[in-house]
Amino acid sequence: MKYTIILLLLFVLFFNSCTEKPADNSDLPEILLKKSTDILPISSFVENLDYLELKVNEAGMEFGDIINVKELDGDLIIHQRRAREISFIRFTQKGDFINTIVSNKEGSGKIRKPLDIISYQKDFAVLADDGIYSIGKDGKYKTKLVAGKMPGSKFFESKNQFFVVNDVPDYGLYTVYSENSKAKNITFPGERLKDLGRSNLAVSGTKSVKLVSSYSDTVFTYKNTGFKPEYLIESDGYPSFAEMWRNTGDKNDIETLKYIHNTHHSKIKSYFENSNYIFLTYWLGSHQTTALIKKNGWEPMYFDEAVNNIDGGIWDNPLFLSQNNELYIPITAYKVGGHKISDKRHNEFEKVQLHIAATGNPLIMRCKLK
Numbered sequence: 397m398k399y400t401i402i403l404l405l406l407f408v409l410f411f412n413s414c415t416e417k418p419a420d421n422s423d424l425p426e427i428l429l430k431k432s433t434d435i436l437p438i439s440s441f442v443e444n445l446d447y448l449e450l451k452v453n454e455a456g457m458e459f460g461d462i463i464n465v466k467e468l469d470g471d472l473i474i475h476q477r478r479a480r481e482i483s484f485i486r487f488t489q490k491g492d493f494i495n496t497i498v499s500n501k502e503g504s505g506k507i508r509k510p511l512d513i514i515s516y517q518k519d520f521a522v523l524a525d526d527g528i529y530s531i532g533k534d535g536k537y538k539t540k541l542v543a544g545k546m547p548g549s550k551f552f553e554s555k556n557q558f559f560v561v562n563d564v565p566d567y568g569l570y571t572v573y574s575e576n577s578k579a580k581n582i583t584f585p586g587e588r589l590k591d592l593g594r595s596n597l598a599v600s601g602t603k604s605v606k607l608v609s610s611y612s613d614t615v616f617t618y619k620n621t622g623f624k625p626e627y628l629i630e631s632d633g634y635p636s637f638a639e640m641w642r643n644t645g646d647k648n649d650i651e652t653l654k655y656i657h658n659t660h661h662s663k664i665k666s667y668f669e670n671s672n673y674i675f676l677t678y679w680l681g682s683h684q685t686t687a688l689i690k691k692n693g694w695e696p697m698y699f700d701e702a703v704n705n706i707d708g709g710i711w712d713n714p715l716f717l718s719q720n721n722e723l724y725i726p727i728t729a730y731k732v733g734g735h736k737i738s739d740k741r742h743n744e745f746e747k748v749q750l751h752i753a754a755t756g757n758p759l760i761m762r763c764k765l766k
Contacts, residue, residue: 424625425694427615429662429678430632432685432698437705441688441697441766442723445706447748448491448760450474455493457485459758462726465716468515472760473497475513484513484522491760495535498522507537511549521558523551528558528573542573552605554618561607569609608667613638615667631662634680668717673765675717688765708737709745709761718762725761732759 438445452459460478467473471494472487483499496502497520498510512523519538520531528542528551541558548562548571558573605618606626613636616623629636635643640661644652660681668675674689688697702711710731716724732752737743752759 424628426628426630427674427676427687427689428630428632428696429634429664429680429687430685430696430698431634431680431683432700434699435701435703436697436699438702438711438763439705442706442763443766445709445761445763448472448489448762449752449755450487450491450758450760451493451755453755453757457493461728462715462758462760465724465726465760466513467716467718468513468520473513475510482510484510484520497535498529498531498537511546512551514551514553516553521551521553523549523558523560547571552618554620559605559618570607604669606667606669608664629662629664631680634660634662636662666713668714668723670717670719670721672721673717675714675723677713703739704745705739705742707744707748708739708742709748710735712761714763721765723763723765725763727759727761729753729756729758 450459458478460476460481462474462476463482464475465472466475470489472489472491474485474487476483476485481499481501483501484497486494486497488494497513498507500506500508500510507522507524507529509525510522511525514521514523516530519533521541522529522531523546525546527540527544527546529540530538532538546560548560551558551560553559556574560571560573562570607616607618607623608629609616613629614625615627615629617626618624631639637656640656640659644655647655663679665677665679665684672691674691675686677684677686684700686699686702689695690697704711710725710727712725712727712731714723714725718724729752732749735745735749737745748759
């Protein structure tokens with residue numbers, strides 16, 4: 397199947413919002429980015445936790461760093477990197493190894509740099525730096541669906557079209573690949589923005605696709621025909637990137653870059669959302685803060701650090717928020733073994749340490765939100 401590229405831009409929502417916020421979106425819910433220095437016990441927002449052991453040792457595998465976690469068709473898909481090997485590996489919900497879906501070191505149809513994976517028809521579609529591929533559930537290479545240099549590292553599919561969220565500003569905000577279409581190039585809003593680095597856009601979720609735009613202080617949701625604004629982003633005491641851009645005025649390119657580089661501003665680092673919660677980590681200047689928002693009542697909770705006071709174990713960066721309200725936090729065997737339990741009232745984590753020391757298997761800590 398041959399695909400050609402359409403570079404589409406959300407003119408109404410994005411071009412105008414690059415210079416000012418849409419006035420008719422003032423009734424949207426607001427995500428307020430506040431600075432916090434609080435150190436919270438995770439029991440203040442976590443109901444309970446358990447550990448999913450990825451049984452890679454039993455499968456005779458060597459495992460590296462977990463880059464991302466997804467849930468597709470009821471199974472867990474782990475994106476992992478070990479030295480120069482990058483792969484997507486499928487596990488059951490109990491952590492049993494199923495198969496390697498794709499690896500840049502294995503298979504007859506090697507994919508040089510796999511970036512993202514989604515369910516597609518009865519198989520998988522894999523985004524790589526040089527195209528989009530169809531891979532069977534058994535991990536066998538099927539065909540190359542799209543050929544060409546990909547402008548982003550995240551994608552989704554809707555109505556037999558692939559949407560690649562762009563990392564490279566020159567390509568616009570997202571790129572749509574569809575069959576039998578003429579190529580159309582749309583320039584990125586504002587020529588000077590091409591020199592300002594990545595566009596800081598992110599995709600969250602599978603069925604509900606979110607696009608977080610630092611150029612418009614807005615979170616968008618994909619609705620069949622395009623992205624619609626859902627939340628506004630406000631920064632407490634720090635300008636956002638969009639606000640800085642509005643203040644550049646008649647500055648030349650060099651002055652603009654210096655101004656943005658030297659001005660402390662807000663920047664979202666990671667964003668997760670499901671039907672009940674929003675969990676995001678962001679920078680305000682050089683200070684990192686995490687916010688947890690319960691959608692029912694829009695109750696935000698802010699903290700600088702979190703301490704595992706439930707079993708004395710580790711708290712680390714979440715990589716996935718399930719529809720069951722569980723944060724998935726990967727923990728390597730190395731971190732498990734090196735962790736010192738400081739809270740002697742809760743030392744249940746010692747049992748986990750002893751078990752993982754014997755197997756060498758990585759863990760995913762699942763934290764059920766309150």
